[in-house]
Amino acid sequence: MKVIVDCDTGNDDAWAIFALLRSEERFKFNVIAITCVHGNCDVHNSVRNTLKVLEVCNRSDIPVFAGARSHLIYDPDKKEEKFHGDDGFSGVYDSSEKPSYDLVQKKHAVEAIRDYIEENPDEIVIIATAPLTNIALLYKLYPDVIPKIKSLHIMGGNHLGVGNITRHAEFNFYSDPEAAHIVFADTKCPIYVFPWEPCVESSVLMPFEEFRINVLSSNDNIYTKFLDPIEKVAYKGWKEWMPCDLFLAVTFIFPEIIKRSEEHHITIELAGTHTRAMMVMDHLKKQKPNATIIKEIDTERFKNFLKWICNHTVDEL
Template identity: 25%
Template sequence: MQALIKSCALALTLGLSATSLQAAEKVIFDTDFNVLNDDGQAFIMLAQLHAQKRIDLLGMTLVSGNAWVDQEQVDALKAVERMGVENEIGVYTGAAYPLLHDFASYEQEKALFGSGWPGAFKNPRPTAASQLVAPPDGLATHTTLRSESAVQFIVDSVKKNPHEVTILAVGPLTNIALAIRSAPEIVPLIKRIVYMGGAIEIPGNTTPAAEFNWWFDPEAAKIVLRSPIEHVIFPNDVCENVIFDASVYKRIVSQKGVIPDLYKTVLGPEFDKDPNHHSFTWDSLPALFLVHPELVTESKDLWVDVDAHFGPDYGRSMGYKKGAPVGTQKAKVVFAVDQPRFWDEYVKLVTLPAPVKR
């Protein structure tokens, strides 16, 4: 009987271990990276989740968007060192330019249609290292970009792990579109794509029509969203309802550590100047969704597309309940989350020790 009990206990342990291993979803973080805005915060969370073996973060792929990819390289290399994961999580540089959209046309758009956040198009692409800005805690000291391009890394990773890789796409979709176009055989092998992008039922934040990520490269967004893959989308409709304010900031900086100190350095001056300072919450939402899908309290199944015709609707995202254009794909579009629980989980992750502890 005792042997039977031990045998059952061992089987249960192995079963739980298998379940735990299965739950460690393989993730590629495709990002227009920054130090501590939306992408930077999301990476801190992902690095901690990776260290806890709740996800398997295969790598970070960079794409121009919030900044030119040259600046993102500087910030991302420091980020993996800061979190102590530089040996496990490679940084792969990707598309420097959108497929068609460019800096010159942005000036015309701004004059014709108005503009909010332009990202990299705020200035021409840097041509020298002296034009790049070091992170507040200095440059990376020993980490360099991986030799493989972001596009090739995406293709290779999906082929190596068929039906297992989730792409967390929180920037323009240029890298993913190029991967799909260069190796269309990966499309049925991608587990799913989880996005921060689009503005479905509200105005855009770059032009009146368009949300920034999909506006920066509408042609790429159209290619990716029309691919027959499982799509989960966090649009500005939900992101602009989740507010990072002084109450959240104080919860973070009341803790000691590398990351709370970074929050003080980067965000502290804003709150010192204006105690009512606040910002929307973007990439952290889909990042936490990977391990806490139950945080979603409202979503709709919609066929989603992007307008890629140059004009006032360039980059507009459209969600159809019925009568969608031929070729569009159904997506789960998130409209609300459990905010108290989200902030509890968010604060817990960003206040853990860095470099990460395993």
């Protein structure tokens, strides 16, 4: 399989990219491109952070494309989420220490995704860990490619109405509700959604100090060495670690980790006073399902997989 990662690189996107690149050979897929979008930070910082992540992995062979600089509809009253800081990496790394922008492709991300799909019909998997602006623009500009996508994996939304940026909206969908609505309305391939609620289930929450730092960072691997300074700032005052985008990436890499999922027809609320951007499911089963919602993963297997990603010795995955 050929994978395109569409991201707004903050620390959890970085984890997702690290996991995917670490897993390519063993799990028989290739990350062929990374496209960036406005989300956790502006698209400029998203590109910069992505290049830094690839630099850590010595993977400058992967092309990086800049995409949408803003969401489809400008909302001056929209709340800004700053969990990742203004630059997406908690302001830890000196902004003057930039990777070479010669590595950024000149083509716009949306055009790049279109070209990859046209050249590889029915082979491209898109892993979206950001607001869905680039994907929605792809659908509206180049609708002929929609049925040629193999599968779409999305971190976002909420299947129980629990929000993290408003009472009823998850960050990625809240950032661009119209884009999310377009994607669920128009996609023809299988969609897999890892929503907000499984990220904060008590069974999946991992102690930040006890597991993330004391276990994963104990062998001084390149991934945690890079991310430790960022996450120690981002998670200051937090007891649990919840790398949402990493959850999605690992369910793609290693689907056996999924313990419970359900198929539903999904649409996105656009007009609700209190529920704008909420993921709405057809519990009455009046419409054909258009997505699989991942509701639970095997936490112990997930932890074991993370140890493997971070070059710890594990008995089996």
